[in-house]
Amino acid sequence: MANAESSFKSSRWSLKGMTALVTGGTRGIGQATVEELAGLGAVVHTCSRNEVELNKCLKEWQSKGFVVSGSVCDAASPDQREKLIQEVGSKFNGKLNILVNNVGTNIRKPTIEYSAEEYSKIMTTNFESTYHLCQLVYPLLKASGVGSIVFISSVGGLSHIGSGSIYGATKAAMNQLTRNLACEWAKDNIRTNSVAPWYTKTSLVEHVMFSNLLVTIILKF
Numbered sequence: 001m002a003n004a005e006s007s008f009k010s011s012r013w014s015l016k017g018m019t020a021l022v023t024g025g026t027r028g029i030g031q032a033t034v035e036e037l038a039g040l041g042a043v044v045h046t047c048s049r050n051e052v053e054l055n056k057c058l059k060e061w062q063s064k065g066f067v068v069s070g071s072v073c074d075a076a077s078p079d080q081r082e083k084l085i086q087e088v089g090s091k092f093n094g095k096l097n098i099l100v101n102n103v104g105t106n107i108r109k110p111t112i113e114y115s116a117e118e119y120s121k122i123m124t125t126n127f128e129s130t131y132h133l134c135q136l137v138y139p140l141l142k143a144s145g146v147g148s149i150v151f152i153s154s155v156g157g158l159s160h161i162g163s164g165s166i167y168g169a170t171k172a173a174m175n176q177l178t179r180n181l182a183c184e185w186a187k188d189n190i191r192t193n194s195v196a197p198w199y200t201k202t203s204l205v206e207h208v209m210f211s212n213l214l215v216t217i218i219l220k221f
Helices: 028-039 051-063 078-091 116-144 165-184 212-220
Strands: 019-023 043-048 068-072 098-101 147-152 190-195
Touching: 019 028, 019 116, 028 043, 028 051, 028 098, 028 147, 043 051, 043 078, 051 068, 068 078, 078 116, 098 116, 116 147, 116 165, 116 190, 147 165, 165 190
Parallel strands: 019 043, 019 098, 043 068, 098 147, 147 190
Antiparallel strands: none
Protein backbone atom coordinates (compact mmCIF):
# COMPACT_ATOMS: atom_id res chain seq x y z
CA MET A 1 0.00 0.00 0.00
CA ALA A 2 1.31 3.44 -0.91
CA ASN A 3 2.00 5.88 1.89
CA ALA A 4 -0.75 8.45 2.45
CA GLU A 5 0.76 11.88 2.07
CA SER A 6 -0.53 15.44 1.95
CA SER A 7 0.73 17.99 -0.56
CA PHE A 8 1.46 20.17 2.48
CA LYS A 9 4.79 18.86 3.73
CA SER A 10 5.11 20.60 7.11
CA SER A 11 4.91 18.17 10.02
CA ARG A 12 3.36 20.98 12.08
CA TRP A 13 0.07 20.27 10.32
CA SER A 14 -1.86 17.19 11.29
CA LEU A 15 -5.52 16.19 11.32
CA LYS A 16 -4.98 12.80 12.94
CA GLY A 17 -7.98 11.90 15.06
CA MET A 18 -10.23 14.30 13.15
CA THR A 19 -13.28 13.37 11.08
CA ALA A 20 -14.51 15.17 7.98
CA LEU A 21 -17.42 15.20 5.54
CA VAL A 22 -16.79 16.59 2.07
CA THR A 23 -19.80 16.83 -0.24
CA GLY A 24 -19.24 16.21 -3.94
CA GLY A 25 -15.81 14.74 -3.33
CA THR A 26 -15.21 12.74 -6.50
CA ARG A 27 -14.31 15.60 -8.85
CA GLY A 28 -12.39 18.86 -9.00
CA ILE A 29 -12.02 20.91 -5.84
CA GLY A 30 -13.97 18.36 -3.80
CA GLN A 31 -11.69 15.50 -4.82
CA ALA A 32 -8.58 17.55 -4.06
CA THR A 33 -10.03 18.47 -0.67
CA VAL A 34 -10.73 14.84 0.22
CA GLU A 35 -7.17 13.86 -0.64
CA GLU A 36 -5.63 16.77 1.27
CA LEU A 37 -7.65 16.12 4.42
CA ALA A 38 -6.97 12.38 4.27
CA GLY A 39 -3.30 13.03 3.58
CA LEU A 40 -3.14 15.11 6.74
CA GLY A 41 -4.52 12.18 8.71
CA ALA A 42 -8.26 12.84 8.89
CA VAL A 43 -10.84 10.10 8.45
CA VAL A 44 -13.02 11.36 5.60
CA HIS A 45 -16.51 10.59 4.34
CA THR A 46 -17.70 11.94 1.00
CA CYS A 47 -20.67 11.65 -1.30
CA SER A 48 -21.52 11.69 -4.99
CA ARG A 49 -24.61 11.18 -7.16
CA ASN A 50 -22.58 8.83 -9.37
CA GLU A 51 -22.04 5.43 -7.75
CA VAL A 52 -19.56 4.23 -10.40
CA GLU A 53 -17.49 7.38 -10.04
CA LEU A 54 -17.61 7.15 -6.25
CA ASN A 55 -16.45 3.52 -6.18
CA LYS A 56 -13.61 4.32 -8.57
CA CYS A 57 -12.37 7.10 -6.31
CA LEU A 58 -12.72 4.99 -3.17
CA LYS A 59 -10.50 2.31 -4.72
CA GLU A 60 -7.90 4.89 -5.72
CA TRP A 61 -7.89 6.43 -2.25
CA GLN A 62 -7.53 3.04 -0.62
CA SER A 63 -4.50 2.33 -2.80
CA LYS A 64 -2.95 5.59 -1.57
CA GLY A 65 -3.50 4.63 2.04
CA PHE A 66 -6.24 7.18 2.67
CA VAL A 67 -9.05 6.37 5.09
CA VAL A 68 -12.07 7.48 3.07
CA SER A 69 -15.62 6.14 2.89
CA GLY A 70 -18.50 7.30 0.75
CA SER A 71 -22.24 7.41 0.14
CA VAL A 72 -24.33 7.80 -2.98
CA CYS A 73 -26.26 11.02 -2.38
CA ASP A 74 -27.85 13.80 -4.38
CA ALA A 75 -27.29 16.82 -2.15
CA ALA A 76 -30.17 18.61 -3.88
CA SER A 77 -32.59 16.15 -2.24
CA PRO A 78 -33.67 16.94 1.36
CA ASP A 79 -34.38 13.27 2.09
CA GLN A 80 -31.00 12.18 0.80
CA ARG A 81 -29.28 14.91 2.79
CA GLU A 82 -30.93 13.65 5.96
CA LYS A 83 -29.94 10.07 5.18
CA LEU A 84 -26.34 11.18 4.53
CA ILE A 85 -26.01 12.89 7.90
CA GLN A 86 -27.56 9.90 9.64
CA GLU A 87 -24.89 7.71 8.04
CA VAL A 88 -22.13 10.13 9.00
CA GLY A 89 -23.39 10.36 12.59
CA SER A 90 -23.48 6.58 12.87
CA LYS A 91 -20.04 6.16 11.30
CA PHE A 92 -18.36 8.78 13.47
CA ASN A 93 -20.17 7.99 16.75
CA GLY A 94 -22.31 11.11 16.80
CA LYS A 95 -19.44 13.54 16.25
CA LEU A 96 -17.92 15.40 13.28
CA ASN A 97 -15.02 17.84 13.21
CA ILE A 98 -15.12 19.20 9.67
CA LEU A 99 -17.85 19.87 7.11
CA VAL A 100 -16.80 21.02 3.64
CA ASN A 101 -19.80 22.23 1.65
CA ASN A 102 -18.49 21.74 -1.87
CA VAL A 103 -21.45 20.63 -4.00
CA GLY A 104 -22.43 23.10 -6.68
CA THR A 105 -23.79 23.49 -10.19
CA ASN A 106 -24.35 26.22 -12.75
CA ILE A 107 -26.16 27.16 -15.95
CA ARG A 108 -24.67 30.12 -17.81
CA LYS A 109 -27.04 32.36 -19.73
CA PRO A 110 -28.40 35.94 -19.71
CA THR A 111 -30.61 36.74 -16.72
CA ILE A 112 -33.80 37.19 -18.73
CA GLU A 113 -33.44 33.72 -20.26
CA TYR A 114 -33.53 31.67 -17.05
CA SER A 115 -36.60 29.55 -16.45
CA ALA A 116 -38.17 29.02 -13.02
CA GLU A 117 -36.91 25.44 -13.08
CA GLU A 118 -33.33 26.53 -13.79
CA TYR A 119 -33.50 29.12 -11.01
CA SER A 120 -34.75 26.48 -8.58
CA LYS A 121 -32.09 23.96 -9.61
CA ILE A 122 -29.18 26.33 -9.05
CA MET A 123 -30.54 27.79 -5.80
CA THR A 124 -31.40 24.36 -4.39
CA THR A 125 -28.08 22.74 -5.26
CA ASN A 126 -25.78 25.62 -4.38
CA PHE A 127 -27.42 27.28 -1.39
CA GLU A 128 -30.40 25.41 0.02
CA SER A 129 -28.40 22.17 0.25
CA THR A 130 -25.54 23.80 2.16
CA TYR A 131 -27.90 25.64 4.51
CA HIS A 132 -29.79 22.44 5.32
CA LEU A 133 -26.61 20.39 5.74
CA CYS A 134 -25.32 22.93 8.27
CA GLN A 135 -28.57 22.59 10.23
CA LEU A 136 -28.38 18.80 10.14
CA VAL A 137 -24.72 18.52 11.04
CA TYR A 138 -24.71 21.16 13.79
CA PRO A 139 -25.26 18.66 16.65
CA LEU A 140 -22.37 16.51 15.40
CA LEU A 141 -20.02 19.49 15.11
CA LYS A 142 -20.99 20.75 18.56
CA ALA A 143 -20.53 17.29 20.08
CA SER A 144 -16.99 17.07 18.69
CA GLY A 145 -15.91 20.07 20.78
CA VAL A 146 -13.79 21.35 17.88
CA GLY A 147 -15.93 21.95 14.78
CA SER A 148 -15.20 23.63 11.48
CA ILE A 149 -17.36 24.45 8.46
CA VAL A 150 -15.82 25.41 5.13
CA PHE A 151 -17.99 26.71 2.30
CA ILE A 152 -16.60 26.46 -1.23
CA SER A 153 -17.86 29.76 -2.58
CA SER A 154 -16.61 31.69 -5.61
CA VAL A 155 -15.23 35.03 -6.71
CA GLY A 156 -18.57 35.13 -8.53
CA GLY A 157 -20.21 35.81 -5.18
CA LEU A 158 -18.11 38.95 -4.77
CA SER A 159 -17.86 40.34 -8.28
CA HIS A 160 -19.25 39.85 -11.79
CA ILE A 161 -17.19 37.21 -13.60
CA GLY A 162 -19.66 36.10 -16.26
CA SER A 163 -20.81 33.03 -14.34
CA GLY A 164 -24.48 34.01 -14.34
CA SER A 165 -26.60 36.10 -12.00
CA ILE A 166 -28.20 33.18 -10.14
CA TYR A 167 -24.88 31.43 -9.50
CA GLY A 168 -23.42 34.70 -8.22
CA ALA A 169 -26.41 35.21 -5.94
CA THR A 170 -26.06 31.73 -4.43
CA LYS A 171 -22.39 32.30 -3.67
CA ALA A 172 -23.04 35.76 -2.21
CA ALA A 173 -25.70 34.21 0.04
CA MET A 174 -23.20 31.55 1.04
CA ASN A 175 -20.67 34.22 2.02
CA GLN A 176 -23.23 35.98 4.23
CA LEU A 177 -24.29 32.69 5.80
CA THR A 178 -20.63 32.14 6.63
CA ARG A 179 -20.51 35.46 8.51
CA ASN A 180 -23.72 34.72 10.39
CA LEU A 181 -22.74 31.20 11.48
CA ALA A 182 -19.24 32.33 12.42
CA CYS A 183 -20.82 34.63 14.99
CA GLU A 184 -23.81 32.49 16.02
CA TRP A 185 -21.94 29.22 16.50
CA ALA A 186 -18.64 30.53 17.87
CA LYS A 187 -19.95 29.86 21.39
CA ASP A 188 -20.10 26.18 20.46
CA ASN A 189 -16.48 26.20 19.31
CA ILE A 190 -17.50 25.85 15.66
CA ARG A 191 -15.44 27.90 13.23
CA THR A 192 -16.99 28.89 9.91
CA ASN A 193 -15.06 30.06 6.84
CA SER A 194 -15.68 30.55 3.15
CA VAL A 195 -13.17 30.01 0.35
CA ALA A 196 -13.80 31.91 -2.89
CA PRO A 197 -11.81 30.44 -5.79
CA TRP A 198 -11.40 32.09 -9.18
CA TYR A 199 -12.10 29.96 -12.28
CA THR A 200 -10.59 26.55 -11.56
CA LYS A 201 -10.16 23.77 -14.12
CA THR A 202 -12.92 21.38 -13.06
CA SER A 203 -15.65 19.53 -14.95
CA LEU A 204 -18.07 22.35 -14.09
CA VAL A 205 -16.14 25.07 -15.94
CA GLU A 206 -13.61 23.26 -18.11
CA HIS A 207 -15.65 23.88 -21.25
CA VAL A 208 -15.41 27.67 -20.76
CA MET A 209 -11.86 27.90 -19.41
CA PHE A 210 -10.42 29.21 -22.67
CA SER A 211 -13.52 30.68 -24.27
CA ASN A 212 -13.55 34.22 -25.68
CA LEU A 213 -15.94 35.24 -22.89
CA LEU A 214 -13.57 34.14 -20.14
CA VAL A 215 -10.55 35.75 -21.82
CA THR A 216 -12.50 39.02 -22.04
CA ILE A 217 -13.41 38.85 -18.36
CA ILE A 218 -9.85 38.09 -17.29
CA LEU A 219 -8.51 41.07 -19.26
CA LYS A 220 -10.83 43.35 -17.29
CA PHE A 221 -9.15 42.43 -13.98
